Amino acid sequence: MASYDVFKDLAIIIVFAKAFGILARKLKAPQVVGEIIAGLIIGPSLLHLVEPTDFLVQMAEIGVILLMFSAGLETNLRDLLKTGPLAFLIACAGVLIPLLGGTALYACYYGFDGIGTDSFYRAVFIGTIMTATSVSITVQTLRELGRLKGKVGTTILSAAIIDDVIGIIVLTFVIGFKNPESRPATVIINTLLFFAGSIVLGFIVFKLFKRVDGMFPHTRRIPILGLALCLILSYCAEHFFGIADITGAYVAGIILCSCKDSDYIAEKMDINSYMLFGPIFFASIGLKTSLANVNGDILLFSVFFVIVALAAKIVGCGLISRLCRFSWPDSLKIGIGMMTRGEVALIVSQKGLSVGLLTPEYFTCVILLIITSSVVTPIVLKVLYSKYPGETAVR
Amino acid sequence: MASYDVFKDLAIIIVFAKAFGILARKLKAPQVVGEIIAGLIIGPSLLHLVEPTDFLVQMAEIGVILLMFSAGLETNLRDLLKTGPLAFLIACAGVLIPLLGGTALYACYYGFDGIGTDSFYRAVFIGTIMTATSVSITVQTLRELGRLKGKVGTTILSAAIIDDVIGIIVLTFVIGFKNPESRPATVIINTLLFFAGSIVLGFIVFKLFKRVDGMFPHTRRIPILGLALCLILSYCAEHFFGIADITGAYVAGIILCSCKDSDYIAEKMDINSYMLFGPIFFASIGLKTSLANVNGDILLFSVFFVIVALAAKIVGCGLISRLCRFSWPDSLKIGIGMMTRGEVALIVSQKGLSVGLLTPEYFTCVILLIITSSVVTPIVLKVLYSKYPGETAVR
Numbered sequence: 001m002a003s004y005d006v007f008k009d010l011a012i013i014i015v016f017a018k019a020f021g022i023l024a025r026k027l028k029a030p031q032v033v034g035e036i037i038a039g040l041i042i043g044p045s046l047l048h049l050v051e052p053t054d055f056l057v058q059m060a061e062i063g064v065i066l067l068m069f070s071a072g073l074e075t076n077l078r079d080l081l082k083t084g085p086l087a088f089l090i091a092c093a094g095v096l097i098p099l100l101g102g103t104a105l106y107a108c109y110y111g112f113d114g115i116g117t118d119s120f121y122r123a124v125f126i127g128t129i130m131t132a133t134s135v136s137i138t139v140q141t142l143r144e145l146g147r148l149k150g151k152v153g154t155t156i157l158s159a160a161i162i163d164d165v166i167g168i169i170v171l172t173f174v175i176g177f178k179n180p181e182s183r184p185a186t187v188i189i190n191t192l193l194f195f196a197g198s199i200v201l202g203f204i205v206f207k208l209f210k211r212v213d214g215m216f217p218h219t220r221r222i223p224i225l226g227l228a229l230c231l232i233l234s235y236c237a238e239h240f241f242g243i244a245d246i247t248g249a250y251v252a253g254i255i256l257c258s259c260k261d262s263d264y265i266a267e268k269m270d271i272n273s274y275m276l277f278g279p280i281f282f283a284s285i286g287l288k289t290s291l292a293n294v295n296g297d298i299l300l301f302s303v304f305f306v307i308v309a310l311a312a313k314i315v316g317c318g319l320i321s322r323l324c325r326f327s328w329p330d331s332l333k334i335g336i337g338m339m340t341r342g343e344v345a346l347i348v349s350q351k352g353l354s355v356g357l358l359t360p361e362y363f364t365c366v367i368l369l370i371i372t373s374s375v376v377t378p379i380v381l382k383v384l385y386s387k388y389p390g391e392t393a394v395r
Numbered sequence: 396m397a398s399y400d401v402f403k404d405l406a407i408i409i410v411f412a413k414a415f416g417i418l419a420r421k422l423k424a425p426q427v428v429g430e431i432i433a434g435l436i437i438g439p440s441l442l443h444l445v446e447p448t449d450f451l452v453q454m455a456e457i458g459v460i461l462l463m464f465s466a467g468l469e470t471n472l473r474d475l476l477k478t479g480p481l482a483f484l485i486a487c488a489g490v491l492i493p494l495l496g497g498t499a500l501y502a503c504y505y506g507f508d509g510i511g512t513d514s515f516y517r518a519v520f521i522g523t524i525m526t527a528t529s530v531s532i533t534v535q536t537l538r539e540l541g542r543l544k545g546k547v548g549t550t551i552l553s554a555a556i557i558d559d560v561i562g563i564i565v566l567t568f569v570i571g572f573k574n575p576e577s578r579p580a581t582v583i584i585n586t587l588l589f590f591a592g593s594i595v596l597g598f599i600v601f602k603l604f605k606r607v608d609g610m611f612p613h614t615r616r617i618p619i620l621g622l623a624l625c626l627i628l629s630y631c632a633e634h635f636f637g638i639a640d641i642t643g644a645y646v647a648g649i650i651l652c653s654c655k656d657s658d659y660i661a662e663k664m665d666i667n668s669y670m671l672f673g674p675i676f677f678a679s680i681g682l683k684t685s686l687a688n689v690n691g692d693i694l695l696f697s698v699f700f701v702i703v704a705l706a707a708k709i710v711g712c713g714l715i716s717r718l719c720r721f722s723w724p725d726s727l728k729i730g731i732g733m734m735t736r737g738e739v740a741l742i743v744s745q746k747g748l749s750v751g752l753l754t755p756e757y758f759t760c761v762i763l764l765i766i767t768s769s770v771v772t773p774i775v776l777k778v779l780y781s782k783y784p785g786e787t788a789v790r
Contacts, residue, residue, distance in 0.1 A: 003452075003453065003456055003749070004456075004629065004630055004633040004634065004640050005630075006453055006456070006457070007457075007460065007626040007627075007629045007630040007640065008626070008627075008630045008634075010457075010626050011623050011626035011627045011630065014619055014622060014623050014626075015620075015623045018616060018619050018620075018623075022616070054449075054450075055449075055450060055453050057398070058398065058401055058450050061398055061399075061401070062401070062402075062405075065402065220669055221413060221417070223670060224409055224413050224669075224670060225410075225413075227409060227670060227671070228406050228409050228410045228413075231402040231403070231405050231406035231409075232402075232403075232406045234399065234402045235399055235400075235402040235403045235406065238399040239399065239403075245399050245402065268666055268670060271663055271666045271667065272666065272667055272670055272671065274615055274619075275618060275619060275622060275663060275667055276622070276667065354398070
């Protein structure tokens with residue numbers, strides 16, 4: 001392969017990804033679905049235009065890191081603390097019920113070999129994929145309905161962020177425990193050490209950034225240092241603590257999210273993401289998804305997977321909301337609002353693939369879940385709001 | 396090597412490159428020099444923190460393409476045509492004399508084996524490296540002196556752009572002729588075909604972009620399509636015409652430089668460049684520069700190289716300016732203003748390295764040339780302008 005062949009690969013990926021992304025948006029589906037399908041079409045499954053080379057795999061890895069860093073950066077810690085306890089409870093239920101549901105589904109479908117076996121971890125991993133909410137579709141819908149700032153809206157937003165954090169912690173544990181060399185105690189200690197270290201380091205780095213930010217606001221060095229922090233934490237998480245690199249990138253984002261220039265950093269990261277690394281990541285999911293191994297069995301499992309994933313969020317988040325004195329209709333709105341999945345589910349799946357907890361054909365389930373939830377949520381939310389326009393009072 | 400090791404490499408590169416870049420600017424040297432020195436320090440020559448892996452080499456390749464694309468995008472075709480004939484003559488002399496000077500220097504220093512031999516092409520390549528002007532330092536100085544819009548200023552600017560174009564054409568021929576399988580006629584035909592094809596394609600693409608631009612101004616698809624065009628032309632240049640990929644990228648930039656949104660595209664490209672790809676490219680020059688092979692011989696050659704490169708531009712551009720009825724002081728100003736070298740000289744050297752026309756230790760010459768010219772030019776220009784403040788009248 002000549003060195004310039006990589007230009008061809010990249011050109012094909014970004015053109016197809018963008019075209020199918022726009023097409024998907026026109027069809028009211030999320031853009032990432034279009035990008036994944038672009039990858040499927042140009043990849044070994046169909047047209048054979050692009051093969052998943054080492055270079056593309058590493059570019060995709062950087063893409064994931066940048067996406068998780070951005071997700072962390074966009075967190076609003078202050079809002080989070082305000083809606084705190086209530087959202088925290090809902091988020092916990094929104095993680096726990098899907099985690100149990102997904103595990104149970106896999107165990108029922110493929111049989112249960114006992115705790116600690118390989119198939120047990122695979123089952124738990126299926127549950128883990130179901131945990132992370134991606135509320136961008138919900139936010140879009142609520143904004144259109146003029147309900148984003150209401151109590152239901154803010155609760156959903158906060159709960160979704162907290163549930164990402166909890167989801168990442170669950171992922172960290174699952175991957176840690178799966179490693180045959182690791183002992184449970186070591187995993188727990190490592191994880192605690194990493195988060196404790198992150199808090200200390202985060203505090204120092206935050207102070208430092210605040211100073212640099214004050215001295216040189218809106219200069220190039222701010223996003224560059226941010227990117228460096230993201231890369232360093234990603235590396236350290238994996239290398240020293242055996243924790244997923246995406247956890248490190250996410251933590252780096254959270255550390256910087258309260259900086260004055262966090263929007264500035266996020267903006268620059270976003271450009272890097274959408275121009276090159278993002279499309280490469282999502283298309284690479286398509287490239288790796290082998291349609292050859294998709295059979296009736298997997299398809300049937302996918303259908304159950306989607307049903308359980310959606311139902312678990314509605315039941316988990318909805319019931320807890322009702323217990324927290326939301327009205328029945330509002331509880332249902334929260335449950336529905338929390339059921340959308342997106343990028344993070346893909347990122348988690350990708351991580352599972354790289355540590356051997358998932359095989360490529362299961363991407364089908366995740367893609368189906370993203371499509372279904374993104375199509376169903378807006379429709380149901382609109383119906384609910386037009387039928388029950390009243391909302392539980394704020395406070 | 397674990398997949399996450401790449402994060403460590405990238406973090407080290409961008410932190411060191413940025414730190415040394417800032418340091419260089421504080422010392423009034425160009426930032427790229429700092430970035431190259433950063434590469435030298437972290438690389439195999441000194442600290443062994445980063446090795447030039449395949450991945451980094453390919454990232455650096457993308458970096459070069461992006462830099463050349465940006466250079467093309469920033470061209471102002473209209474201004475170029477206005478100052479046209481005069482600037483064209485100066486640019487031709489500014490390419491020809493350094494090309495001959497560099498070739499002669501190498502032939503005198505290392506001996507001459509006859510036209511068509513390997514050492515002949517190496518000699519011509521040394522000349523080629525000397526051709527490309529990089530006027531950013533000159534522009535900065537003229538701006539400080541309030542002389543950028545004067546006749547000398549606009550002439551320098553236009554001549555520098557034209558001399559990049561001619562330099563790229565020379566490079567194209569040198570690389571084409573060097574290939575043992577290629578016959579001179581084929582090289583000439585291929586080159587003509589490429590540029591003719593680029594004009595036809597350029598016209599169509601330009602019209603197309605104008606339409607997309609009108610329909611969706613300032614949307615993400617504009618820079619994405621621009622990047623795609625850059626990648627496609629880079630690939631096609633090498634693959635179908637045997638022409639340097641950087642020529643393709645530069646042509647892509649020229650095609651889009653008159654678009655309404657060209658600044659918008661350039662801005663987004665710039666962010667991709669300075670965040671990641673630019674530092675990786677310049678640092679990778681440092682990584683590849685092996686100090687181990689630098690001996691007294693090379694150092695002596697470097698001194699001659701710098702002298703010839705600077706003198707050739709002053710003589711070539713200065714004399715032609717005088718012939719074009721500029722006053723003697725103004726002719727000297729133009730000669731001095733044209734002698735700065737920068738990124739493009741590095742990009743050309745890098746290309747020579749990859750096709751085997753140059754060995755890494757010659758990077759020393761180029762780096763020395765960039766440093767010397769960037770330090771000397773502003774000082775001399777300031778002295779000249781304070782001694783001869785009058786300027787040849789416009790028209």
